[in-house]
């Protein structure tokens with residue numbers, strides 16, 4: 001039997017895994033383990049953290065709120081942190097949405113979006129059920145969000161239980177027209193209910209990136225055919241790509257947007273699904289059967305909403321965007337350096353790509369690429385051993401730091417990556 005203690009960890013083959021690192025403290029971009037070793041959190045702890053760990057401002061607001069109201073049922077009751085946050089989210093999305101539906105993580109934000117889209121048509125008595133998504137997409141681990149994610153090794157045991165989805169090629173460089181042609185073909189059947197996509201950066205599928213002009217064309221095409229467009233901004237939201245939402249690089253906006261992760265600055269679990277007026281109106285009826293019957297015990301938890309309001313306070317401060325711009329520029333310089341970095345033993349890198357603060361590249365390997373590529377564990381251990389938390393996706397290395405990171409810490413992350421690449 002195993003000797004790993006009482007916890008079954010996520011995304012982990014418990015028999016093969018190294019002992020987990022026991023973290024006792026976090027401050028800014030740093031994490032400290034029980035032996036006092038420091039790690040730079042170059043992946044923002046699963047892409048959640050934006051203002052640094054144990055942010056004192058968010059912590060103070062949480063403390064004050066927890067003395068006032070820690071939680072309350074969210075049906076038949078409401079509270080100020082949720083009301084305030086909803087109004088602020090609607091403003092930050094530039095008036096394209098009119099309602100916020102709360103849940104408690106990214107997968108549930110996606111579940112809610114899918115239910116909104118499917119029931120929108122069903123409430124109108126329209127028989128449209130097909131959902132279109134991108135190959136290589138990832139939208140979460142619950143059954144609905146797994147269904148709209150590309151089929152892969154993680155979901156393999158459940159494939160016969162996932163609902164049918166039509167996958168199209170994403171508009172990656174060189175594949176733009178193929179993507180548009182495929183969507184055009186499927187739209188001709190007139191049975192597509194919704195199109196769900198990760199705007200500009202497809203995270204877990206390998207930090208794949210594409211340009212806004214092609215997303216614009218896909219959304220416009222879908223919308224002109226009465227298809228509900230769902231932007232999954234769970235990872236891209238809150239300035240990862242340089243703007244508060246990646247969708248803001250396009251003029252044509254989605255009907256529904258899913259957000260989570262960075263929403264609370266990375267402090268508390270919270271999800272939100274924003275929808276445009278016409279979506280909400282399809283549910284607004286004297287008929288009780290047209291309501292959206294969905295909710296979770298911790299929906300709109302007041303502490304989580306307070307953390308999100310505190311995070312927006314920081315975002316709205318003058319000077320916040322300067323950090324995003326500075327990280328973007330440091331990452332661009334590193335991308336240039338990577339292109340020309342050569343030593344006697346340098347490993348070859350390819351597909352160097354960047355959107356805003358996110359930089360990714362692939363290490364060339366003779367073996368099959370993808371999540372289970374053998375370089376992954378080697379690179380992870382090297383980076384951790386050198387005090388940098390980077391979690392390559394197979395042979396893909398990416399950097400997604402919190403915005404409070406300083407120049408020296410960025411320089412260290414880049415230096416550790418170059419040291420790995422220069423290894424024989």
Ligand SMILES: Cc1ncc(COP(=O)(O)O)c(C=O)c1O
Pocket residue numbers: 105106107108110138139140141198203204232233234235236260261
């Ligand atoms: C684009 C996207 N959607 C949804 C999710 C699922 O979010 P959660 O892990 O909070 O359920 C993720 C998680 O990585 C994601 O990247």
